[in-house]
Amino acid sequence: MDALGFARYLNTPLPIGNKIISGRMVLAPMAGLGHIAFRELVAEFGGFGLLFTGMCSAKAVPHENPSISPVFCWRRQELPYTVCQIFGATPDTMAQAARRIEQEGFFGVDLNFGCSVAAICKKGCGAVLLKTPDRAAEIVAMVRAAVSFPVFVKFRMGWSDDAAFAADMAKRFEAAGADALVFHPRVAPDRRTRPPKWDAISRVKEAVTIPVFGNGNLFAIQDGMQMTAQTGCHGLSLGRMAVARPWIFAQWTRGKSFDPGIYHATALRMASLLEHHYDMPFNLKLFKKYAPYFCANFKFSHFLLKQLNQAKSMEDLKKTIHKLFASCPETLSTPNRNLFL
Ligand SMILES: Cc1cc2nc3c(=O)[nH]c(=O)nc-3n(C[C@H](O)[C@H](O)[C@H](O)COP(=O)(O)O)c2cc1C
DSSP, rough: HHHHHHHHHTTTTTTEEEEEESOEEEOOTTTTTTTTTHHHHHHHHHOOOOOEOHHHHHHHTTGOOOTTOOOOOOOOOGGGGGGEEEEEHHHHHHHHHHHHHHHOOOOOEEEEEOOHHHHHHHTTOGGGGGHHHHHHHHHHHHHHOOOOOOOEEEEEEEEESSSSHHHHHHHHHHHTTTTTTEEEETTOOSSSSSSOOOOHHOOOOOOOOSEEEEEEEEEOOHHHHHHHHOOOEEEEOOOOOHHTTTHHHHHHHHHHOOTTHHHHHHHHHHHHHHHHHOOTTOOOOOOHHHHHHTTBBTTHHHHHHHHHHTSSHHHHHHHHHHHSSSSSOOOSSOOOOGGGO
């Protein structure tokens, strides 16, 4: 498949539950990175089918005030293409949260059965639920019964390297009423140190009739083509590469090319969107979370990152962005992954 054929494939509409998405390339959920400001930046470039929020606590969602919550907040315009991800431990809390998310007008809800961070697993949430398949399926069933909009499940391989287990979980999720799966083929608690096992995506895809999005280490367009050809997955979920290059959706699905000025413009736009949506010092802190992914695009990434990290105010930050990126430093064809895990 060439780039044009791949773009055509990515732009093929895909039914999910009772809705249809216009494209098959989606932004993966990322806590601390997939916030309202970043989603606005991605939306300005376009080319995606859906955007996922970072994970929100299902316990908190029913009572959250979007005008003060840093995570459970959105722009009205993005609701038709945004999926809110939640983590929780009980069917009831997850169902109540999903109900609120549906009432607010999101495209759908995504249930997190993939996060293997100790703080989340200790509370009985995230990937630890894959140790109790009946409970995980019960959560999906309760959420399904509570809402009529699309229900996604994001999960990973499980706690041992066993693609048959993942395929079995996929079947259980489908039987419990999930409308689509997003599968990250890594074993918990591996946090992206070992390569994901794309073959397991094929096993999951073959086990169910609902759409399956493949996720994990999609960095170059060839990776996207290979994952699609190798696994037959229905769509691609991109995380870190979309943070490094938020225009990647437009690039892969619309064949758009961008001149080197895009880096300077993007860093400045990210800073001003963060200023618009958040106050100091939180906006600066969020920029510093984004900065390793942005700087990974350049040859002297460590030096550039160090400079950005020294900023003490948003004003300071914008001056540093001008100084470093107004004439574009030497870029790398794929980002330097030593800068982020
Ligand atoms: C900083 C960071 C935060 C993440 N937060 C979440 C999250 O809130 N929910 C989730 O399901 N996955 C989360 N992930 C995992 C990603 O969704 C994705 O599965 C992973 O990064 C692999 O995809 P990639 O290789 O395209 O980055 C996070 C990943 C990163 C790097």
